[in-house]
Amino acid sequence: MAKVKKSKENIEKNIIKDSSITRIFNTVSKELIKIGVPIPVKDIKKVGELKTRSKRVRGVTYTFKRITYNNINIDKTNYIGINKKLIEDNFEIEKTMVHELIHTIPGCNNHGPNFKKYAGLINRHYPKYNVSTYYTPDSDETENIANIKKPKYVVTCENCGAKTYFYRKCKTLDILSRCTCKKCKTSNFKVEKLG
Ligand SMILES: [Zn+2]
Numbered sequence: 001m002a003k004v005k006k007s008k009e010n011i012e013k014n015i016i017k018d019s020s021i022t023r024i025f026n027t028v029s030k031e032l033i034k035i036g037v038p039i040p041v042k043d044i045k046k047v048g049e050l051k052t053r054s055k056r057v058r059g060v061t062y063t064f065k066r067i068t069y070n071n072i073n074i075d076k077t078n079y080i081g082i083n084k085k086l087i088e089d090n091f092e093i094e095k096t097m098v099h100e101l102i103h104t105i106p107g108c109n110n111h112g113p114n115f116k117k118y119a120g121l122i123n124r125h126y127p128k129y130n131v132s133t134y135y136t137p138d139s140d141e142t143e144n145i146a147n148i149k150k151p152k153y154v155v156t157c158e159n160c161g162a163k164t165y166f167y168r169k170c171k172t173l174d175i176l177s178r179c180t181c182k183k184c185k186t187s188n189f190k191v192e193k194l195g
């Protein structure tokens with residue numbers, strides 16, 4: 001597939017809500033969770049039909065990661081698209097859904113050992129799914145899109161050490177002498193510009 005710049009907006013537009021796919025997603029994700037496969041359901045933002053002309057790609061999983069400073073907050077958003085033009089049969093959609101759902105688990109972005117571990121577990125419990133790890137790169141696409149936001153300034157309270165990060169130059173930075181620390185209520189700040 002031609003590489004296009006992937007943005008949440010583009011992906012959102014290219015995945016169309018579809019009631020039968022939603023139903024399959026609900027059923028299959030419950031089945032997998034029941035046997036201990038840690039599907040991050042709350043981090044799966046949209047599931048639907050993939051708008052594509054591809055004659056090979058059966059399903060896609062896109063994972064967006066937003067890592068804030070100190071790696072404290074990691075927001076993850078997953079999108080799953082199923083190429084219904086290629087696979088209309090419900091059972092084939094289920095099989096593809098199982099495969100794509102494994103890709104939403106952290107560390108399962110590719111078909112490496114983590115992926116194979118869960119594929120094996122699923123195949124033991126639900127042999128009908130017969131999860132293949134031999135999908136050619138063309139039949140299934142996954143992408144991890146990381147967006148690491150780095151702050152431009154850090155303000156440190158010289159009294160208690162509390163730190164506040166700023167992602168752009170804003171008014172607060174100019175009027176710090178009039179501000180008080182949320183933690184210790186003093187007004188003694190140091191501003192540093194971060195590289
Ligand atoms: Zn895959």
Ligand SMILES: [Zn+2]
Pocket residue numbers: 157158159160161162181182183184185186
């Ligand atoms: Zn303070």
